Structures are given as C-alpha cells and as structure tokens.
Amino acid sequence: MNTQKVPHVVIVGAGFGGLEAAQKLAKAPVRITLIDRQNYHLFQPLLYQVAIAGLVPSQIAYPVRTIFRHQKNLTFQMGEVTAVDLDAHFIKINGSVIAYDYLILAVGGQTNFFNMKSVEQNGFQLKDIQSAVATRNHLFGMFEKASREADAAQRRALLTFVIVGGGPTGVETAGALAELIRHVLTKDYPHMDLHDVRVMLLEAADHLMGSYPNELRKATFDLLSRKNVEIMLNAKLTDYNGTRITLGDGRQIETQTLLWTAGVRAADLASRLGVKQAASGQVLTEETLQLPGHAEVFVIGDAAKPIQRDNQPLPMLATVAQQQAKAAAGNLQKMLKGGKPQAFHYKDPGLLATIGRNAAVARIGGLSFSGFVAWVIWVVLHIYRIIGFRNRLVVLINWAWDYVFYDSQVRLITGE
C-alpha cells in the first residue's frame, strides 16, 4: 500500500514545541503520530493562575484531538513513552511498539529540586494541572485552618506563604497571591488579622529575574514590595520539613506552605535515551537540533540543549520551543527532499512577566517597560495566545470581572 512508503514521523510531547512541529508538518508528505501523556495541550505560562484561583484548568487546557481535527495526516495517541530504541528506530508506549522514520522529541521539562528530597516531599510545585489544583486546595485550606486556630504563633505559621525562586513564575505567583489575599480573601475572612498574613519570595541570588536587564530587576523588586511581598535575596534553602524552612545561614521560617519554582530540568525520558546530557538533564544536540549520530532524531524545547556558536544557553521558554519546532520541521522537510538541514538560530522576541494588577515588566525591541503599559501588553498577548476562541472569550470575561470587582473565580477546596 501507498501508506507504507509515506515516512512516519513520531512526535513525543504536545506542549508548545510538539504542537508547533505537528502543525508545521500539516502539508508535508508524512504520516504523523503525536503522543502525549495527557489528552490536552496545556498553556503552561498561566498555570500559576490555576494555583491562585484566577482561572480554571479547562481555560488553559485544550484537547489535542480537537486541535488536530482537520489535520488529516496526524493521529494522536495518549500514553507515556517508556522507552526509545534509537538504533532500531522505535518507541514503546502503552505496552506496544511504534516504529518511526523520523522522531521529534519535545518532551519538555519538570521541576528541578536539585536533589533536595525534603523540599520535593513537603513542598508544592507547578508542573501540571494536578499540582496546580493541589496548591490551590492547600492555600485555601490554610485560610480555613487559620480561621479556627486560637494560638497566635500557630496561626501566623499557617498564614505564611513562601514561594522559592525569583524567576518569572515565582514573581508572578507571589504578586498574584498577595493581591488575592488583599483584595479578595480579606472580604471572605473579615475576622482575620491581615498582619498575620505573609507572602514571602525567596531567591538564592542577590537579585530577582536573573534573565532580565538590571532596570527591570529593580522594577520587579519595587512593584512586588509595593504589593506587600516580603522579598529575601541571598536566601539559600537547605531543608524543609513541612512546617519549618531552614536557610543556609541558619535562619528559619515557620510555614506549612512552600511553593518551589526555582528550577526546571528535562523530563525523565531524556535520561533514558543513553545520550549525552547537560547539567539540567537537557539532551545535547547539533546546531541543526539533530541528535549526534542520529540524523533522523530531533530534540527541541526544554529537554534540548543545542550547540550554539555564541555558547549562550537558551531560556526554557515557549518561544524557544516554538522556534525550534519550526526549525526542526523545516529541516525534516529539507531532508525528505534530499537537502541539508540548517543550523537553528534563536530570535529573541523579548521578555514579559506580570506582577499582578496593573503591573508587569517587559523587554521588547531593546526597550524596557514596567508598570501599566507592560501589563496591558501582557494581558493582550496572553489572551491572544490561548488556544480556542471560547477559552479566549471566557478568560477575557474572567479577567475583566476580577479587575473591575476585585474578585476571583475559583476559591474552591476540592479533594482532600
């Protein structure tokens, strides 16, 4: 049959990279199998909003099958890839084997706890819908517990919320949580003493937002401080037993809430390939994004570390994954025609992070913005990037509502 001759492209991961690669190959003369552990694509940059009850999961998750309803050359399979045989050209999934002619690994990242087992066990993280909902349930559970706690010291510990990591995720979460408490929860808990509530942001370096220019690091610090976030710089965490954080200099913080946003490393599958990896588990690739010695395998996104002439490591961002996906799909199509794959070059579109109501920091076209203008850019861009017109509409209504009424949508404690 003819389908036997059509090259089979297997794409692992339906994150930003995998999705983009699959879409770019829509008209290519290939059969595509797209694989993901979940049946949905997750808009990861807004996951922290699920944790602070600003959005519900379905607003930032979209079924993969629906996205590809009209792409005839693609089949989706939900499942976990348990092994890749790079020499025999097949992967294992759901107990069966899928052979490939080309493989695009876009397996993404996971939280990097840097081997701190106590933090991994007792802390919270934002890696997927489950962990974000668990964080939300925990946050509101703390307020319920505090509302019936007579002991002042104990109540203060219940109402101390510590976020670790001064990068965009930590900063956005800290700002949003501080506002949720100030504008919404104070109305739900009229008897609660606001002085008991602390939102703390811990960062090991001597500045926030390491990847941003100096003036925006400073702006971030000021904007967060104004929202009553207590920022601790040079704070290196050494242990967390579930009720007490211990820092490197011996200082301690009593808290039942530690949200860890201080590191990302490549997904586990990267370690099972048996190939060279960088420090954070990223797979080293050629400039062309191909795996050395395996020209038919591309690795893109958070799990990849391509050789770059300028030796500058790329940030783990959606824009990087999407640009690499485009490059890998382009190289694959060149190879199909007998051509030669080309080196990938990242075009930096800028940096953007929100710090709550009316406040954000941005770096676009070499210019730094902060405050209201940056925030408007952030809102417009994020609504535009969410998949599905209905999701855009509903998120827009939600945010407008919250903005006008100082409200917040999903303050539910679901599950145990």
Place this chain on the structure above:
Amino acid sequence: MNTQKVPHVVIVGAGFGGLEAAQKLAKAPVRITLIDRQNYHLFQPLLYQVAIAGLVPSQIAYPVRTIFRHQKNLTFQMGEVTAVDLDAHFIKINGSVIAYDYLILAVGGQTNFFNMKSVEQNGFQLKDIQSAVATRNHLFGMFEKASREADAAQRRALLTFVIVGGGPTGVETAGALAELIRHVLTKDYPHMDLHDVRVMLLEAADHLMGSYPNELRKATFDLLSRKNVEIMLNAKLTDYNGTRITLGDGRQIETQTLLWTAGVRAADLASRLGVKQAASGQVLTEETLQLPGHAEVFVIGDAAKPIQRDNQPLPMLATVAQQQAKAAAGNLQKMLKGGKPQAFHYKDPGLLATIGRNAAVARIGGLSFSGFVAWVIWVVLHIYRIIGFRNRLVVLINWAWDYVFYDSQVRLITGE
C-alpha cells in the same frame, strides 16, 4: 457580654436546605454557625454536567464565605461534624466542641447502593465534585483506550456506557452523554466506528421517571430512544465486577463503565444521632420538622422524613429542602418569641427534567409539557437558580456556544 445571651443556632450543611435556613435567619436575633465539609455550596442538580464535560466545577460551586459576606450574624466553619450530643446540646467538629441553643441538621443525602458492595467498589456515582470529575476522566479515558484497541469485542466493551437508574439524574445523564458522543466525540475520533458505542439506561421498574405522570414517562422514553439511548426496563442489577454487569435474570453486559444513580439515602451523620430512622436512613421528625423529644433540633432536606398527614413521602429535591428550611427557620423564630411551631406542608412547584438538546419533560400547574418548550423552561430556570451573576453569565455563554457549535467544553482527562 451581650453575645452570651444571643441564642446560638448551629446549621450543619450548606446545601440547599442549610443555605436557605441561614439566609432566612439573617435578621433574626441569633448568632449562626454554618458548617459544611466543603468550603462551597454545590448546585447539585447540574453535577451530571460536570461528569459529561459540559460544565466545570467552579460554575456550579460557590464559596460559602462569599455568599455570606454581608450577613453579620453568621460565621462559617469548614469541617466534618463527627458527633452530636442531643442531650448536652453540642456538636463535635475538627477536634473541638461547639455548643448550640438550636440545631438545624441539613446534612443531605448520599448514594444508596443498597448494600451492593461490588457496585459501590467498581461503579461510578455523582455525589460530589470529586466523583463527577472522576466520572469525566473515566469516560474520556475509555475513548482513548478504545482508540488503540485492536480487538473488536474488547473495544465494544470499552465503549459501552451503562447508567443505572431511570430517575431524573439517570435520564439527564444518559441523554447528555448520548449527545456528547454523537455531536462532539465523533469529531474527535474520526476513525471510531459509531456502532461500537452504546449508551444504556437500566431501570428496575417497568417505567422511567417513577415520580412523573404517565404521559411524561412515555415522553421521556421516546425522547431518550430517539437519542439512541438503549433503555432496559425491568432490569435488576445483581453484580458488577468492573468489567461485567450481571442482571437478575442472568443476562450479562460487558462494560467498564457503570454509573449508579438509582438511589439516595441520608448522610451518615443521621445514623449517628441514635434516633428513629426510616428505610433510607432518613430521620423521622414531627410535622413541625422538630426531632421528637428535642424541640430545639430541626431536621430538613434529604436527611429528614417528617410525619405527614397524607403519608405521602416527599421527593429528595432541592425545592423540598428549601421549603423545609423556610419552615424550620420560621418555627425557630416563633419559638424565640414564645410562640408555637407549625406543621410543614409541601407546595409542589412542579417537576422538570432535561433529556438533552431541545428536549425536556415538565409538569407545572397540573399541565404536562415535553420537548422544546419544556427544554426552554429548564434552561431559563437553571441559569436563574445558579448562584453568582458571573457563574450565570459564564454558564449561559457555555450553553449557547455548545448549542450553536455542537461543542462541549471540558473534555480533559485530569489526574489518574
């Protein structure tokens, strides 16, 4: 202090009954403590919509604290009441004791499996947000599994969905599930053979909708059949091992999905009171809704069975709980003024159930409707009854969207 003299009313349960009672006592000279295991009020009649991916939990759940932000005489406490001491007038919750002058028990119902352990263990139910989300995850998981199942018999079993119970919940779920599959899932699974998919509704009696008049039972049967729901009457379930249903007459159905909607009994707390209970665990009360021998305790809603002159048992419906709440709150206020509590009489506002797109059955003012008119009444009434203007707006947009585009919102498989 003066607060010592103000009578303390404890209301257990923030369902329809508890909520209504608390609101009716807003201006009464009492202190109220409202208690619930969850931090939200759940709009139970639409819970099945969460299971079939039509709505997200936050659209039918509303934080109790937000509902009562402006009611100064009320405090909310989240927790499980573990004991009630009717003689000493206190309850136990979260390891501490709360004394009451008046107690309103509105603890609601739970699924009645009639001691069929195999069904309870292997079947699904719609009792709360968790069980509804678990049902949703399972339903969509079955489609994913079926999409990669080569064996035809096995695939057919994966795609056989059995709902047990021909009452309103079973009928509404079966109708909505059949439509979801026909209008939405067929588009997401273009390679799936529709003939493999079966939605079955099992009912032990020889008719559906036992509480409805004959012409509406018939209309329900016809409307559901037209939506390709296979209705089996006189079908008594005896066992379900997770893959196979066995009926009383020996017939068997291969399925991995059994949703049990065939019974409700009073919540467990009713059994821990040490008082007389009816067959389904309901607490027997006076005509005034007071507990015999305990004039200061009212029992209302699904957990109550008041003595009625006509001896007609009341349905387990929100409208009954709300009317009883009003009556109990009224009687309590009469007692505060030294008056005599009065007998409760249920005013039947009618019956209403939807059977999917454009189809519903209704009994209002002695008249029976079915089809499109009944469906419009259902939509308007349910949107009106949802708490929170934002929720109303968002549900309205959702339903309108689904209606126009034959779409459905939350086809996500979250959690394991």
